[in-house]
Amino acid sequence: MSRTLLGLLVLATLMLSGCGDDDAPAAGGHGYADLGNEAAGYAQATPGATLAFPVDHGTHPDYRIEWWYLTANLEDDAGHTYGLQWTLFRQAMSPPGREQDTKAPWASRQLWMAHAAVTTPNGHRASERFARGGSGQAGVTAAPFAAWLDDWELKSTGEAFTPLTVAAATDDFSYRLELTADGPLVLQGNNGFSQKSADGQGSYYYSQPFLHASGTLNLDGQPVEVHGQAWLDREWSSQLLGGDQAGWDWFSLHLDDGYKLMAFRLRGSDAFISGSWIAPDGMVTPLAGDDITLEPLEQRDVQGHRLPLRWRLQLARPGRDITLDVTATIDDQWMNTTFAYWEGAVQVNGDHKGVGYLEMTGY
Amino acid sequence: MKGIDAWRALLGALLGHYRRHPGQLAMALLGVIVAGALYSGVQTINAQARDSYARVEALFGSGDIDTIRPIDRPPTQADFARLRRAGVPVTPLVEGNITLASGQHLHLLGIDALSLPPDIGSVAHGATQRQGESLTAFLRPPYRLDVAADTVRALGAEAGQRLTLVNDRELPPIAIQRELAPEVAVTDIAAASALLGRGTQLDALLLPHAAPLLATVAEDYQRSPRRAPISPGQLSESFRLNLTAMGMLALLVGLFIVHSALGLALAQRMPTFAILRALGVSRRALVTALALELLTLGLIGALLGLAGGVVLATILMPGVAATLSSLYDERVAGALTLTPSGIAAGLAMTLAGTVTAGLSLLRRAARVNVLAPAHAGSEARSGMRQRRRLATSGGVLWLIAGALWLYLSRFASADSGHGLLLGFVLIAALLLGAALLLPALLDAVLVTLTRLLRGRAVIIEWALADTRLQLPRLGLALAALLLALTANLGVSSMVGGFRLTFLDWLDQRLSAELYVHPGNVDTITVTDWLRTQPEVNGVLTMHRSEARTADGLPLDLRAIDVSPLRQRYWPLLESTDAPWQNVNEGGALINEQLAHRRGLTPGDSVTLKTPSGTLSLQVAGIYADYGNPRGEVALSLATFAHHWYTSGGESSLAVYVNSEAAAEVSARLRQHFDLDDQAVIDQQSIKGESQRIFERTFAITRALNTLTLAVAALALTSALLALGRWRRAQLAPLWAMGLSRARLAWISIIQVVTLATLTALLALPLGVALTEALVGIINVEAFGWRLPLHIFPVQMVWAVLLAALVAGAGAGIASLRLWRTPPRVLLEEFRS
Secondary structure, three states: OOOHHHHHHHHHHHOOOOOOOOOOOOOOOOOHHHHHHOOOOOOOOOOOOOOOOOHHHOOOOOOOEEEEEEEEEEEEOOOOEEEEEEEEEEEEOOOOOOOOOOOOOOOOOEEEEEEEEEEEOOEEEEEEEEEEOOOOOEEEEOOOOEEEEOOEEEEEOOOOOOOEEEEEEOOOEEEEEEEEEOOOOEEOOEOOEEEOOOOOOEEEEEEEEEEEEEEEEEEOOEEEEEEEEEEEEEEEEOOOOOOOOOEEEEEEEEEOOOOEEEEEEEEOOOOEEEEEEEOOOOOEEEEOHHHEEEEEEEEEEEOOEEEEEEEEEEEEOOOOEEEEEEEEOOOOOEEOOOOOEEEEEEEEEEOOOEEEEEEEEOO | OOHHHHHHHHHHHHHHHHHHOHHHHHHHHHHHHHHHHHHHHHHHHHHHHHHHHHHHHHHOOOOOEEEEEEOOOOOEHHHHHHHHHOOOOOEEEEEEEEEEOOOOEEEEEEEOOOOOOOOOOHHHHHHHOOOHHHHHHHHOOOOOEEEOHHHHHHHOOOOOOOOEEOOOOEOOOEEEOOOOOOOEEEEEHHHHHHHHOOOOEOOEEEEEOOOOOOHHHHOOEEEEEOOOOOOOHHHHHHHHHHHHHHHHHHHHHHHHHHHHHHHHHHHHHHHHHHHHHHOOOOHHHHHHHHHHHHHHHHHHHHHHHHHHHHHHHHHHHHHHHHHHHHHHOOOOOOOOOOOHHHHHHHHHHHHHHHHHHHHHHHHHHHOOOOOOOOOHHHHHHHHHHHHHHHHHHHHHHHHHHHHHHHHHHHHOOHHHOOHHHHHHHHHHHHHHHHHHHHHHHHHHHHHHHHHHOOOOOHHHHHHHHHHHHHHHHHHHHHHHHHHHHHHHHHHHHHHHHHHHHHHHHHHHHOOOOEEEOOOOOOHHHHHHHHHHOOOEEEEEEEEEEEEEEOOOOEEEEEEEOOOHHHHHOOOOOEEOOOHHHHHHOOOEEEEHHHHHHHOOOOOOEEEEEEOOEEEEEEEEEEEOOOOOOOOEEEEEHHHHHHHOOOOOOEEEEEEEEOHHHHHHHHHHHHHHHOOOHHHEEEHHHHHHHHHHHHHHHHHHHHHHHHHHHHHHHHHHHHHHHHHHHHHHHHHHHHHHOOOOHHHHHHHHHHHHHHHHHHHHHHHHHHHHHHHHHHHHHHHHHHHOOOOOOOOOHHHHHHHHHHHHHHHHHHHHHHHHHHHHOOHHHHHHOOOO
């Protein structure tokens, strides 16, 4: 599951012009179509590179955007279902080596943004935080792993990457979960290189979809004990897109027999579809556009946006096709943050039952 | 009246008068202009001050903000990160004054737009619009300098420009942020830290008052209310109310000029009116034409007055800005900004004033008798009736003033808030009442004089009777003179008295020769060292900090050592029987401002929040604390150390040395502890600075006062000129009876000087009453301190002489005309 859109939004709104001293807006205007041309000076994601751990759990400051993205499908003892999101974004404001004064105490070319959200049976709450790099307010260390912005933190409890704890607190909700893994890290796409358009652009992308979560949600001061499954995505890139892609639909699904499915569609004149079928032992089968169909079934209005909240996913698998019916647990899981999008818990029916998360952007 | 031509003929006939007498037109216009200029000038200043104030207040939002600092050192970037990671939403601030290459100053605020709470105020408006290029430009080199438009203008700069500092460093490019406070520049903390040379050090960590300081970090940090860069709005509001009152007075006095100038023009055209009426011009047409004339005059005058007001405000504004900033630490834009509503209000007020001033004249024109001009005797009779009516109204106003006085000095509660407004109502009633009573009082004096001088000389008797006859026509101008003189006397005695009290107080409180701010050097070490110096006679320690009362009012806190030396130089206004012993035993002294605000007297108690809970302190005494807008509590060092164990704040030492050795000890001290120039200040510099601030505070009041007096003189002169034509008719028979024109001219001068002198004499007790109202009521309500009443006899003598001089000069001009009147013209008076 990639979070390209958010990165894009951040890029589109913050990173308009070229870097250095030239403050004139870049020719070509403010659309994200420019992004593909704006990557000069940044390190590039290319196929064939080998991801290395634990180093790659940490930051990649020479790449333009990067994120640590955790979602969880939870339930309490009474059987009520909850969704949870914890995300840390890093964004470079200029390429490495071209900024003066970055050595000064408050000067930094990195910008951090964090999102936290909780979906309950009757509502959705979201919050955001921002920080500059270099002050210690936000950052990521690879070993032992810790990613934080203020007291919103995702970190290893010991020397190993897992188990992890995740915590966030806002005025009206907070949470703290323990996360244990019962499967390996999963390299998405081609050995960790995830292609994002037909002309070969892409990102580095790995996941830990085999997380078991348990902990406490606090909603308006009322604690709720919860447990369930979680999915961590890691992605970094400098040049995710080409062309005219307008938005994204992204699925990360936990199926009841231990299988996981990641699938995305980049919408544009020429939609780009990709995904991964992940076996319980962590074995990945990359899915190309020919192997998956993503079909919106029902559009509904959420906070002024018309969104497909029911989907049919069809996978061509050797042996037999799989059809999944994916529905939002509640309609309004709109992230009313500075960069707004829909990110929410979903329920899976059809050939497999399951739960998961859906991200929809550009609507 | 039918047709355009007929109207044109009528207006031509009416306005033709001004072609022959351009002086009258000029005088009437001048009246409107002066009134309009003074009024709109003051209003412009007020609006500017209010706008600036609102912008300063909005800088960090309306919510309460606290500062967080480590117990024993200034905060740094590491504290910021530590607190944020502990879940305390602090935001860092770097601030300081920078001097531009042009010599101008800016207050530079370095903020972190990303960690600022969203509702913190306008300080980050431009930066926190987290969209578009705005944020990136703010966060990235060359960064961005957000400045208000009027500040940019005052700097003579423009958007996008990069200004240079005296040390040749370049500021980020300017971007205009309308809402920012004047003389404030906001930039990214990275840029500001570099410009101010702060490194990782911070000037403050800000935390919304509502946000908790979590227990995990609470013991390492101290939380105190942010010492707001501005004082409570009520204080500077009183200063502006003061200005408004001045503006209204000026408008009133200016309109007296309009009234007399128009009166003159009207009187001289009475025959014309009679002819016009005889020719068949209807009463309505005549009045309409005159109303049109009045409106045109008012409009032109008001427009010119507005322009004059802008000029006036431009001249006075820097002074007002300096005053507000020194008195209330309030930043006011020095460059003027005109708002459409301000312009409209100024025009409307002046126009309405002009019409009001002309209304009685229109009524008179409407009553024009076709057959005969008004008869002097009948006019005198109607004048008497009018006088009685005015006197009755004046008496009622004085009763109101008396009742208000009683209420305010006895029963008004301190925190009610409406005391100031009532105080101004009182003053208005007092002054207006006096103005209305004036003609009756003057008449009474003249009647008494007539009785006393009966039988001495016919000419004196005639002159006195003739003076009484002039009263109705001069009454208004004399009332203007009375108001201007009274205001002048009252305000200058208040300022003078304040000055004496203030200087006296400064002398007492600033008794030590040297004042030391050891900064990071340990206070005890410095004190011990000082005590070993042979020239040093004594050292007093004071520690300043901030606190809040249990109900949240921010206060200054002073911890002092209770030595005999301290007791000698810390005068108390009121106290318990043994105040210093009480302070030693855990009591407190409070300043007059706090006592007034909370209605506290010695023996009461005041409850403060401390790091360990609340603390109730018995009030042992009340001290004067002029110039401080905030409430203050002084307690012993021991009490402070016990309850504020985390010792935030700043220590200072008062060093008593042999005065001739002060400079040497100062130099030795600085060298020994490597202190900078600002760390050791001698008594003279502090006193000098305090006095300078004081003088500036009242400079504007004085300037407006003088202007008002000048306008009153002008009003009197124009009234006398208006009287001229009428006087000629009165004097012609005397001339015919053999009195020379020169003699008649002298008599006229003496008459007017007598009236003016009598008015000035009446202004004296009124001035004293005004002073008392200002120091005993207005000051207490506005500033929280009471001053003793001081009377300055020399100033009073000057006031009377000035009035006589002004009247003599005005009457002289009028008499000169009489003197120069050819006999033929005087003979004309007998023709009808």
